[in-house]
Amino acid sequence: MENINIMVKNAAKWSVLTEIVVKIISPISNMILARMLSPEVFGVVATVIMITSFTDLFTDAGFQKYIIQRKFKNDSEEDLCINVAFWTNLIISVLLWFSILIFSDQIAFIVGNNGLGNVISLYSSVLILTSFSSIQMAIYRKTLNFRVLSLIKITAKLIPFFVTIPLVLMGFSFWALIIGDIVGELLNVILLTALSKWKPKFKYSFQKLFEMFSFCGWTLMEAVSGWLVTNIGIFIIGLFFNNYYLGIYKASTTTVIQIVSILTASTTYVLFSSLAALQNDPNAFNKMFLNFQKYVGLLSIPLGVGIFVFRDTVTYILLGSNWGEATLLIGLWGLIFSESVIFADFGAMILLAKGKPRYIFVSNLIQILLVVLCLLWSSRHGFTPLVYITCLVRLQLPIMQMFWATRITRINGKTIIRNIAPYIFASLIMGATGLLLIYFKTNFILNLFYIVICITIYFSILFLIPSTRKVIYMFVNKFKDSLIL
Template identity: 45%
Template structure:
């Protein structure tokens, strides 16, 4: 595949992926801002528990087939559609089986996750599991073909559903039911639109030979997904069992808001990166070049975003969540700072491993991280909520050391190159951190905070322009954006 062709596909895919994610992520915080002022933290804590269960079960219904459909090189369209059929019927069958198990043991599951008496709530919320089978496969096929324009329509419609379903129900006093019903409606909308628009439609076809071939790849993606789930949810599980729904709601809502903010950038680039690298898996030099380039471009925006939210976490909390969430400020600040480091140096590594057809490397990294993460959370929880928050936020950087080693010795991307690639943005962000701290000592008013944020942003990009390679990158980004508008 010629370099120009790849670059054009990346630019076009990134454009639509970016428009989709930015639109969704701009609207999503508005939804959360409204709901946070209507519902109490306990309601978000209950929904966080339900989300934890659904996300765990979802891993088994997907079985890693989505990644397989994006990454695998098929012989022709028929071969691709045959594999899609196997993936769909397997996902659908597993989702029905697991839904039945959840219904039978719903009360025991509710007690296990620290919410006794909410068994029926969990069972009803899990009705979305078989629905996602109708959208997950089509979504993978669109990503594979770089067709992010179609996904834009689906995502935008689902983004506005909370305004006509969730928020009205919350205002009527439905509490956590408003969030649950809204989520089910979103999944139903995604399934209907994607199934109608997709060129591929489910057919009554199944082949054990194809299933075995898919499963041999996907089993490692599934095991890796379980390890990632543990990394994401082990803290919520422990908080829900040892503390209270209030602290669980406070913690997960805060971290979710930060993740949504960061996802303005990452969600637009991860699908494009994986699809692109999967097509370049046989060309090492171009593969490495594309990875480092996207990592560098992402760091331009992620580093200052993380530093900015850390510096102005009080203002961010007031704007995003409201006065009843004042305790969330410290969680939002430290999580944003460590997230910016994690995203630049760690989040894209798993996509590299999978694009190379080596998901075992990602699993290895997650397992080595869990060995340190789980004991840290268990021990820190004994000393209270805030010790757990800070321990959890910083200990996750341990996985970066693991990724650096794996990327060097298994993928062939040197540690020095990875760090040097983002050196200008890291230095500029550090200078911005220092300036922001000084400006905060001058005045504590909201108006001054807004002014100082603008000063910090201008200062950051001014420092960045002192680096010749960054001047060139920023100029190219601006030129491409203008040409595509």
């Protein structure tokens, strides 16, 4: 147990450090691109990425999560399963790529971008690249070796400065975003392959493939349903609205995801790998989850409230003055998505670590049904009602994911709420103060000052509570340790 705690600490250190660096780099590149490109351009790219991200689910087929979650009998079995996963990924990705090349024009027509089949054909080449990198990433995550992954991710995030932005300046429009993504994936493959100790071997076993699919089948269905949860809104908006509103929707949700992912990307896979290692020790398993929830909730809960209260400022800083219609969606999506981290995302990691991806699949199916029905209705009434409905429906996922997780772990729901109750209380006081300050007078400079005041109020309240004061001290110490490489 002591050894796993050290490994988790090191993994979290590198993961958090990476997200801090990435969240310095990514917003800068996005702010530049948002001011250089129109919402319509982002709308075009959104549909292209939607298609390739869907097909990419089948190239992985759930093998990455299988490798992380599985307890192998010996090194020989592990190596065989990894090779089976690698070659299966590669074969599926090649077949899917050729299928997209053949039907690219028809696909472009279906998603509302008629005449852009060549764009889809080019971008779908990333399927081959991700099939190479997916298994390598799983090996690093299983061993909680996030150091290499961190360095590679930071390097890849520099691509916009060296590829995308120069191409935009040369007039390549959406082609700049497409080419930038492809170069980033290629760099991922080169670095992962060069630095990894594991190299593909010509080993294969259909028997192992069938054994793996007993887990991977449900994981694939969970992944496909998760893709639909993320992208069904893009598809429906693409049908009923023009590329301008599609760009507004995609840029808004992406902006929020980028802000919140400093917490999700730095913790969810570390949590999954840690829980998978402790899946046969219920007490240690539950303690690990509650600790993660306590530390991440310290930041995620006030973050969501802050994004909602200061949504105008967040939109202006990250997207510029031409994205006024994105303000409402960024505020509401930020509020719900930030709070979902410690419920929906962490709940899903519990279910995957326990080998229960079917529960996530059921939750996602319900979410898809609700989203489709509500978006079809709200799309007739304009973009603003659609925003409200989209955000309201999203509440179903954290509620249901955590319900399944508590049933499996037998953690009492009251325990989970008590674990984060002080953060909720302090965030509500902070949010009410922010709304009051904005009500009397607001401008960009004053809002920045108000944000500092609200942050001060939040942590001041927590310092008055002995239990949360201790958590803050521990959090600060862990953050200092993360800076010591």
